[in-house]
Amino acid sequence: MTVVLCLAVLFGLLAIGTPVGFAMAGAGSLGLYMLGGMSVLTGILQTAPxxxxxxxxxxxIPMFLLMAELVLMSGIADDLFRATSAWVGRIPGGLGMATALAGAGFGAICGTSTASAATLSSTSLPAMLKQGYEPRMAAGVVAISGTLAMLxxxxxxxxxxxxxxxxxxxALLVGGVIPGLLVTATIMLTVWFLAWQDPSRxxxxxxxxxxEKFRMLRIVGPMLLLFGMVTGxxxxxxxxxxxxxxxxxxxAFCLTIWMRKMSWAGLYRALVRAAHGTCMISMILLGAYIFGYFFTLAQVTQDLVAWVGALDVSRWLIMALILCGYIVLGSFMDQIAILVLTVPIVLxxxxxxxxxxxxxxxxxIVTAEVGMITPPVGLNCYVVARYSGRPVAEVFHGTLPHFIAHIFAIAILVAWPQIILWLPMKMGY
Known part of the structure; x- marks a missing residue:
């Protein structure tokens, strides 16, 4: 009964717009108080922060967020899209494929999907619309390409x-490389298929x-340098x-100076935005710790593991249900919140x-990408709609083919785990 009440309080707080970290901290504190009284609650609150x-x-986290803000300031994303569109933009659907490649490249030096979606919305989307692309198709490509930064x-x-x-x-970062290439290829193939179906799109x-193509490749140099400084x-x-x-x-700081985009006001804004993002994530982690302590004392995880272990069904069916649950949760909640709320229970x-x-x-994380484009709260779709001025319904409509294609990509990764595990094993992790 205590667990049900606390979960009801948690989702009630989320429903009225309470920040995720505070909602989890509040619901977890209530549960700890009901289970162990004030002494247990104060003891955990003293150590949890x-x-x-x-x-x-x-x-x-703050370093990657700061790097993303500085990369946005440098304008490298605009150059990256121009270089990729020069190579593949002539073929039908080429600008859409260039958007996917630019999203992958920008994700390799950014790390946050909303920043990637916002940048692509202001660079590649106007270019596609100017060339005569179907608006919903163009908006859908931008929304899904922005999610690549998550992976x-x-x-x-x-x-x-x-x-x-x-x-x-x-090992996780290395493991995301091949799936990232697979998902990028999935987006490009989906664009090609849509263009093949109806070339007027x-x-x-x-x-x-x-x-000119080779001249444009010089633009990619700074991106490769930054990628090497991080992932390499x-x-x-x-x-x-x-x-x-x-x-x-x-x-990224040096690159912004070299490209003459640095200013004191811009640097201040980048530092403040990175600090805000770090504080938000830290508060979510704190809330998750408190809520996790409550779940541990209530033995929710242990009971769940025992209950599932007693089921006479395939473990693959259970995995499929878990991933479907993540897609449903992604329709209503922020992906970082889903991570911190579910990983301690599901793992x-x-x-x-x-x-x-x-x-x-x-x-x-690949499943979380699907949640970023799933209505009613697909965050990337709202970001694209805001920065492009297109209707949100149009963006959601444009992402539907990519939603279906991503389900196939997830099935491939589930069926062949070595796609993820091979490179970390080769790197000695």
Whole structure:
């Protein structure tokens, strides 16, 4: 009864717009008080704040957020889209494919999907509409391409999962590379299929000379440098993910100066936005710690594992139900909130079924990408609608083919776990 009441309080607080971290902290505190009284509650509240932020790996979050803000200031995303569109923009659907490639490239130096979606909305979407693309198709490509930043390293979502699940963050970031390429290819194939069905949806662009194409490749240089300073040093073992995040932020700072986009006002805004994002995530982690203590004392996780273990069904059916549940949750909640709320509960169940936590983490993030475009609260769709001025319903309509394609991509990753695990194993994790 106590668990049901606290869950009702949690979802009630979320329904009235209470920030996720405060909602979980409030509901968890109520549960702790009901189970153990004021002494238990005050004892946990005295230690939970330090426990929530004491992890050394947590430094990666503010560094990756700051790097994303500085990259946005540098304008490198605009250059990246121009370079990719020069190579593939002439074929039908080419600008849509260029948007997917730009989303992957920007995700490799950004780490946050909303920033990626906002940037693509102001660069690639106007270009596609100018070329005569069907508006809903163009908006859908931008919304789904923005989600790639959740998966392709450096990924804030993978870092948070690693902290919650106590999985090696470097292995998670490495494990996201091949699935990131697979999902990027899935988006491009979906665009090609839609253009093949009806070429008027996505007409080809003007021819670009080979000399101009190679000249545009110079634009990609700064992006490759930044990617090497973050992901490359992790792959080669030169630096840990925490050290790499600091290198990435410093390199983004230098890149912004080199491109003459740095200003004191811009730097101040970037620092403030990164600080705001870090405080929000820290509060969510604190709320998750408090709520997790309550679930531990109430033995919810242990009872759930025992109940599922007694079921006479395939473990793959249970996995399918868990992933479907994540897609449904993604329709109503923020993905970071879903991570911190569910991972402490679901992970013991995943381990008891014999699944690899690293593999599950990457599959969970790919599933979260689907939630970012699923109505009624698909966050990326609202970001695209806000920055482009297109109706939200139009954006959601445009993402439907990508939703279906992503389900197939998730099925492939579930059926062949080595797609995720092969590279971390080769890298010695």
């Amino acid at each position: 330090l426990s929530a932020v004491t992890s050394y790996e947590l430094i990666t 392709i390293p450096p990924s804030v979502a993978l870092v948070i999962y690693g902290l919650l699940a106590e999985v090696n963050i470097g 996505a007409p080809g662009g003007p021819r670009v000379s080979m000399r 040093v992790i792959y080669t073992g030169i630096a840990t993910p925490t050290e790499a995040s600091a290198l990435g932020a410093f390199c 013991p169940l995943i381990k008891s079924l014999g699944f690899d936590p690293l593999w599950f983490g990457v599959v969970k």
